[in-house]
Amino acid sequence: MNAKLKPREFPLPSSVKVIPGTERAQAAYPYHIQFSRADDRKFWFYNSMHFPEPMSAFDMVTAEAAYCALGAANTRVHCLPTTLGIDHRIINGRVYIGGNGVTDPKEIARRTTEFEKRAFYYYENWESLYANWKQKMLKLIEDAKAMPDPVLPEFEPLEHVHAGRGIASNHDLLVTYQKAIEGYFRMWHHHFEFLLLGYGAYLTFFGFCKQAFPEITDQTIARMVAGIDAEIFRPDDELRRLARRAVELEVDAHFRDGASVDDVLRSLRASGEPGRRWLEELQASREPWFNINVGDGFYHYHRSWNDDMSMPFSALQGYARSVRAGKSLDREIGRLLEERVRLIADYRELLANDEERAAYDQMIALAHRVFPYVEGHKFYCEHWYTNLFFNKIRSFGTLLAAHGFFASAEDVFHLTHYELESAIIDLMNAWSSGSEPRGPAHWPPLVAERKAAIREWARHETPPALGPIPDVIDDPAIVMLWGITRESLDNWLSAGTATDSNEVRGFAASSGVVEGIARIVKSVEEISRLQQGDILVCQVTNPTWTPIFQKIRAAVSDIGGSMSHAAIVAREYGLPAVVGTGNATSKIKDGQRIRVDGGRGIVTLLQ
Amino acid sequence: MLVPKYISWFSDIGLDDRLLVGGKGGNLGELQRAGINVPPGFVVRTEAFEGLIDELERRSPLRARIAPLVAGDLQKIAAVSRELRARIEEAPLPADLKLQIRDAYRRLGGSAPAPAVAVRSSATTEDAADASFAGLQDTYLWVMQADSVIAKIRSCWASLYSLESLSYRLRHGIAESTVAMAVVVQAMVDARTAGVMFTRSPISGDRSVITIEGAWGLGSALVSGEVTPDHWVVAKITGEISVRDISDKAIRHAQAAAGGVEVLAVEESLRREPCLSDQELDSLRTVGRQIERQYGRPQDIEWAVDRHSQQILLLQSRPETVWSNKDLQVAAARVSDPLQHVMKIFGGRR
Numbered sequence: 001m002n003a004k005l006k007p008r009e010f011p012l013p014s015s016v017k018v019i020p021g022t023e024r025a026q027a028a029y030p031y032h033i034q035f036s037r038a039d040d041r042k043f044w045f046y047n048s049m050h051f052p053e054p055m056s057a058f059d060m061v062t063a064e065a066a067y068c069a070l071g072a073a074n075t076r077v078h079c080l081p082t083t084l085g086i087d088h089r090i091i092n093g094r095v096y097i098g099g100n101g102v103t104d105p106k107e108i109a110r111r112t113t114e115f116e117k118r119a120f121y122y123y124e125n126w127e128s129l130y131a132n133w134k135q136k137m138l139k140l141i142e143d144a145k146a147m148p149d150p151v152l153p154e155f156e157p158l159e160h161v162h163a164g165r166g167i168a169s170n171h172d173l174l175v176t177y178q179k180a181i182e183g184y185f186r187m188w189h190h191h192f193e194f195l196l197l198g199y200g201a202y203l204t205f206f207g208f209c210k211q212a213f214p215e216i217t218d219q220t221i222a223r224m225v226a227g228i229d230a231e232i233f234r235p236d237d238e239l240r241r242l243a244r245r246a247v248e249l250e251v252d253a254h255f256r257d258g259a260s261v262d263d264v265l266r267s268l269r270a271s272g273e274p275g276r277r278w279l280e281e282l283q284a285s286r287e288p289w290f291n292i293n294v295g296d297g298f299y300h301y302h303r304s305w306n307d308d309m310s311m312p313f314s315a316l317q318g319y320a321r322s323v324r325a326g327k328s329l330d331r332e333i334g335r336l337l338e339e340r341v342r343l344i345a346d347y348r349e350l351l352a353n354d355e356e357r358a359a360y361d362q363m364i365a366l367a368h369r370v371f372p373y374v375e376g377h378k379f380y381c382e383h384w385y386t387n388l389f390f391n392k393i394r395s396f397g398t399l400l401a402a403h404g405f406f407a408s409a410e411d412v413f414h415l416t417h418y419e420l421e422s423a424i425i426d427l428m429n430a431w432s433s434g435s436e437p438r439g440p441a442h443w444p445p446l447v448a449e450r451k452a453a454i455r456e457w458a459r460h461e462t463p464p465a466l467g468p469i470p471d472v473i474d475d476p477a478i479v480m481l482w483g484i485t486r487e488s489l490d491n492w493l494s495a496g497t498a499t500d501s502n503e504v505r506g507f508a509a510s511s512g513v514v515e516g517i518a519r520i521v522k523s524v525e526e527i528s529r530l531q532q533g534d535i536l537v538c539q540v541t542n543p544t545w546t547p548i549f550q551k552i553r554a555a556v557s558d559i560g561g562s563m564s565h566a567a568i569v570a571r572e573y574g575l576p577a578v579v580g581t582g583n584a585t586s587k588i589k590d591g592q593r594i595r596v597d598g599g600r601g602i603v604t605l606l607q
Numbered sequence: 608m609l610v611p612k613y614i615s616w617f618s619d620i621g622l623d624d625r626l627l628v629g630g631k632g633g634n635l636g637e638l639q640r641a642g643i644n645v646p647p648g649f650v651v652r653t654e655a656f657e658g659l660i661d662e663l664e665r666r667s668p669l670r671a672r673i674a675p676l677v678a679g680d681l682q683k684i685a686a687v688s689r690e691l692r693a694r695i696e697e698a699p700l701p702a703d704l705k706l707q708i709r710d711a712y713r714r715l716g717g718s719a720p721a722p723a724v725a726v727r728s729s730a731t732t733e734d735a736a737d738a739s740f741a742g743l744q745d746t747y748l749w750v751m752q753a754d755s756v757i758a759k760i761r762s763c764w765a766s767l768y769s770l771e772s773l774s775y776r777l778r779h780g781i782a783e784s785t786v787a788m789a790v791v792v793q794a795m796v797d798a799r800t801a802g803v804m805f806t807r808s809p810i811s812g813d814r815s816v817i818t819i820e821g822a823w824g825l826g827s828a829l830v831s832g833e834v835t836p837d838h839w840v841v842a843k844i845t846g847e848i849s850v851r852d853i854s855d856k857a858i859r860h861a862q863a864a865a866g867g868v869e870v871l872a873v874e875e876s877l878r879r880e881p882c883l884s885d886q887e888l889d890s891l892r893t894v895g896r897q898i899e900r901q902y903g904r905p906q907d908i909e910w911a912v913d914r915h916s917q918q919i920l921l922l923q924s925r926p927e928t929v930w931s932n933k934d935l936q937v938a939a940a941r942v943s944d945p946l947q948h949v950m951k952i953f954g955g956r957r
Contacts, residue, residue: 081953108954115953120946200952207951212938214811220845346844350814351938358941363948476952511847599848 010465010493012040019092019460024446025453026091028057028416033064035089035096044089044096045465049482049559050298052539053522054093054457057450058393058413058420061184062298063088063095069188074196074477078122079114083475093457096466099475119197126369130194133373137190137380144183144388147176149395150424152403152431170428173396177424180392181417187389191381198370199480205367208360212351219509224344225367228336230375235292235305236546238285239312240329243319245281249274252320261309288384294527296540297382300394300413304387311527315547322550396424403427404440406447414450415443464492464582483580492582504588504603506556506581510570511599515606516553520590535596537588549573554596556584556603570598578603613655613704614711617648627652629729629789631923638921641901643894645921648724648793649711653731655704656764656788663694670783678777684770691768696761708760708792709753715794721751723795723862726759728766732786743772744788748827749795751866756792763790796920797862798911800882801826802836805927806843806895807905812930814905816849817841817895821882823873824859826909826922833870834858837882841892848888853881887912890919898924904931 013035018026026034051063071085084100102108122129150173160169202225209221246252251274254267268275286306294311295302305312319329344364351357397412405423406412415423423439430437469489478484519534521527527548530536535554549555555570555577570577576598578584588594588605595604620628620636628636632650639645663669672687716722728744745766747759766772767788776786802821807814820836822829829836834857840850855878863869883891891910898906898921905927911920942948 081950112950112954116946119949119953123946123949197949200949203952204949208939208948213813213815215808215813215816215840215849217842217847217849220842220847223845343844347815350843353937355940356937359939359948362941362945363939366945366948480952508849511849513851597851600850 010043010467010469011463013044013089013091013096013466014040016091016463016466019453019456022092022453022456025057025093025450028419028446028450029060029090030416030418033060033088033090035091039089039098040467042087042098043465043467043470044098045482045484046462047088047095047097047482048464049540050296051095052559053299054454055090055095056093056300056413056454057416059299060090060095061181061417063090065185065188066191067097068185069192070196070477072189073192077193078119078197079111080119080196080476081108081112081115083477086477092460092462093454094462098467099478101475122194122197123201123366123369126194126373130373133190133193134380137187137385140183140187140190141380141385141388144180144385144392147179147392148172149392150176150399152399152427168432170431173399173424173428174421176392177396177421180389181421183385184389187381187385191377194370194373195377196477196480198374200476201363201366201370202374203476203480205363208363209347212356212360213347216347217508217511220343224340224347224364225371226340227372227375228331228333228340230372231379232375233331234379235289235312237331238289239315239547240319240331242278242281242285243316243323244329246278246316246320247323249278251275251278252317252324255313255317255320257317261313264313291384291387292379293383293387297378297386300390300410304383307387307391312547314528315550318550319547393420396420400424400427400439403430403437405437405443407444411443411447414447461586465489469493502605504556504578504581504584504605506578506584506601506603508599508601509555509579510575510577512554512574512576513595513597513599514553514576515593515595518556518588518590518592518594520585520588522585535594537584537594539585549575554598555579556581556588556594556596558582558585611654611658611703613652613707615650615652616711617645617650620650626731626787627654627789629653629731629787629791631727631729632789632791634924635791635793637901638898638924641897643898643901643921644918646794646796647715648791649715650729651704651708651760651790651792653787653789656767656790658701658704659695659698659764663698669694673773673777673783676773676777678774681770681774684773684777688768688770688773692765695765695768700757700761705757708757712753712756712792715792723749723751723797723866724756725791725793725795726750726756726763727791727793728763729789729791730767730772730786731789732781743775744769748825749862749866749868755866760790760792764788793922795862796911796922797914798825799823799914799917800887801909801911801922802829802882804891804895804908804910805905806899806908807927807930808840809929812933815843817843817892819883819888819891822856822859823877823882824861824871825868826860826911827868828858828860828870833860839883839888841888843892843896846889846892848885851881853879855879856882883912887919894919894921902926 014037016035055063067086067088074080075084082102084102086097086099088095088097090096102111152169152173156168205225206221209216243252246255251268251271254264254271254275256264265279268279290305290309290312293302293304322329348357348360351360393412394409397406397409400406400412400423401409405427412420423443426437426439471486473479473484473486473489514535516533516535518537519530521530521536521538530548530551532551533553534551535556536548536552537556539558549570550573552575554575557579558581559579576596578596578598578601581603584603588603593606595606597604615624615628615632617636617639620633621640622633622637624636625633628650635645635648660669669691672691676684676687712724715724726747728746730744745763747762750756750759767786776783800821800823802819803826804820805818808816808818817840819839819841820829822834822836828834835854837854837856838850838852839848841848856873857878858870859873860868861871894910895906895908898908902924906924907927908924909922911922912918913920939948
């Protein structure tokens with residue numbers, strides 16, 4: 001027996017029970033992502049960074065498609081020397097993942113040879129491959145936009161018949177659906193084409209800085225590398241531009257407290273020429289820059305600004321007020337760029353000798369080369385394309401709801417993508433045979449059951465990790481994407497033992513100390529609860545929440561690290577931020593007075 | 608005969624003058640030259656010390672008394688030390704030297720009739736221009752009146768023959784003919800807050816941060832360890848404050864009316880308040896960087912904030928020695944194929 005039993009262990013996967021009453025909802029997930037006995041031998045952790053809330057059955061497609069593409073890139077395309085892909089399992093709506101490391105030195109050597117032939121080619125030809133990537137993504141987006149919304153006419157249109165089309169409209173449903181699913185899987189392959197290589201080059205520089213300057217903050221390194229005009233900044237830049245225009249055209253008074261988006265649009269339309277001109281400007285900004293969703297794109301209910309303009313409109317009001325107060329909203333790109341150049345030169349000067357300076361130059365050049373992708377891809381993948389995809393699925397929901405399958409179009413997201421295909425085929429058959437579809441009797445009770453299950457799952461804590469604790473975590477994918485190290489596991493294990501402490505600790509993301517009222521925002525819908533001057537406490541800070549940073553005094557998150565744009569945005573706004581606390585949203589009470597020390601990464605509960 | 612020039616003002620000297628004004632004097636001159644705000648002062652040059660020793664040697668050998676001593680024979684060294692110090696303390700001083708000191712002291716005070724000054728030893732040696740002798744010779748704070756200043760200058764000279772100084776030189780084989788003593792006379796700062804700053808991390812050796820420690824009142828409370836100082840770590844380049852430990856500062860040192868230092872209780876409302884504002888921390892960072900650049904290496908700096916002008920003044924700067932003498936591992940070196948750097952991340956265990 002193991003003589004050196006660790007004081008605390010993570011539970012084995014087999015010991016985690018499906019919450020009673022949700023067994024049938026759990027059974028909806030396919031067999032290959034259910035935990036099995038064999039999984040007890042492996043270490044798993046809850047991917048709360050990407051999936052902080054229980055997943056509805058359809059949204060699980062994101063986990064499937066993403067890990068399918070991530071694994072292919074690592075295991076088979078670039079051949080990362082020390083790691084293969086990532087397995088995933090779902091229990092109680094929570095996504096657990098586990099990496100497959102390579103430890104045999106002979107195998108590592110064999111893969112290293114392959115890696116150098118493949119990855120190094122990417123690094124050497126980064127700019128042209130990335131330009132090509134953007135073309136591929138834009139083509140994919142065009143294809144997605146060109147997909148017709150599914151319709152079933154009573155009789156096939158006469159022109160189809162006269163043209164001898166030879167297939168009927170019900171077949172188009174299947175084509176569109178399968179194309180949509182295929183496109184989503186394809187998008188995730190594109191997503192991972194550069195990602196690990198990009199993060200790897202960035203982390204190479206990051207690791208060097210940490211060794212040369214042991215006390216340098218993560219955010220300083222990020223500032224040396226971060227782009228100034230990346231796509232992800234554009235939506236917020238557009239809002240600032242629109243706020244300026246609103247003041248110039250003197251239509252900013254239409255943005256009133258408590259007014260809905262429709263109210264504002266109506267009163268702008270009614271205001272004559274200036275209102276019309278501003279609405280034209282709005283239209284110009286919306287495509288493509290409002291194709292950004294209020295989350296990370298992993299949940300169907302993270303709607304885009306285009307689908308729901310309440311977030312950008314509430315931000316516009318604040319920005320317009322700043323313009324009226326004479327503040328400049330311009331992000332001075334030239335000045336920011338100059339600052340970056342000076343920052344890099346100043347740190348370079350502090351290095352020990354010319355050998356170190358030469359290595360620094362080599363590494364930062366590579367980091368700068370890869371970073372446009374690291375920052376830029378999210379807008380195309382997680383935001384723009386993902387919005388189109390979920391909206392296409394939504395249009396199937398509308399059609400199925402019209403045929404009695406669901407009470408509401410949104411219910412479609414409670415079917416897995418396999419089940420949805422069978423429901424579509426059910427409708428196709430019924431349309432062709434002239435009988436009633438079976439779906440209206442079959443799906444509504446299941447949907448009700450699954451909605452209840454998600455509510456139930458959300459009420460239960462889930463273990464941060466499962467299975468035996470590895471001695472070291474040296475899987476570069478896990479370290480890079482999730483920031484998980486042996487140290488963070490020890491922190492997870494000791495969390496909960498220090499219940500008497502009135503402190504929550506995380507990464508120092510943006511310095512400064514403020515006190516204020518904590519507002520716990522667990523999902524996007526709750527953003528409107530934020531009052532001017534509150535401290536935002538959330539599970540994940542997201543770059544698309546940028547516009548609300550003008551309202552808050554500080555930000556605290558459960559998840560997040562140095563790669564997060566939120567840290568950079570917080571700095572830009574001069575707001576203290578502590579990220580990656582693990583448990584801020586459960587430990588801090590809504591309305592509680594707290595002190596955020598962003599320079600030290602400490603949140604103090606004051607009551 | 609020309610009257611020798613015994614006095615130099617800080618503004619007229621620099622590191623190159625160390626042989627005649629000592630390490631401390633040369634440093635203070637160098638700082639002032641670089642535009643750093645240091646409390647004004649002057650140096651009684653080594654010529655004054657040499658003149659006195661020559662005079663004493665003419666009466667009976669002085670340095671020759673040291674030659675036969677053996678390092679480690681503390682009893683004998685102590686006896687010689689007592690004898691030499693007494694001789695220096697009792698010797699009459701040349702009238703023109705006293706006149707020059709009185710004149711400089713008066714000029715330093717400006718309108719104040721009896722300004723408080725610090726009288727500090729500033730030893731030097733021809734053999735090792737960098738030898739600091741730090742802490743071996745005497746320093747006197749809050750000295751008032753010209754007669755006291757002259758007495759303390761003499762005490763500084765005498766302290767070159769203290770038991771510790773003699774032992775140190777014997778142990779390191781430093782020839783007596785090469786050592787001399789200048790004396791710094793510098794206006795005291797009535798400090799609201801005072802402390803130290805290292806232009807690198809004393810913990811990790813990181814050159815990209817500045818560590819600042821400070822407490823209310825005069826710096827002597829902090830240096831002597833009577834109060835736990837507030838502690839900050841500031842990024843040298845960006846000014847971000849990454850560590851901010853504010854301690855309970857129960858006491859402070861202040862100038863006593865009769866001269867010297869007294870210990871006072873800190874008002875309850877100030878005990879747990881930071882003794883420096885963020886703006887002052889940033890000013891210290893700027894000065895620290897400037898001094899480090901001036902010397903081309905990390906520095907260990909003493910500073911104070913004047914209670915009346917609220918200005919930051921630099922009292923002293925010396926090269927940081929602990930980390931500078933270590934062989935630091937190079938974080939990475941140039942490689943012929945820059946892409947090989949990424950194998951640190953992708954290549955296996957780190």
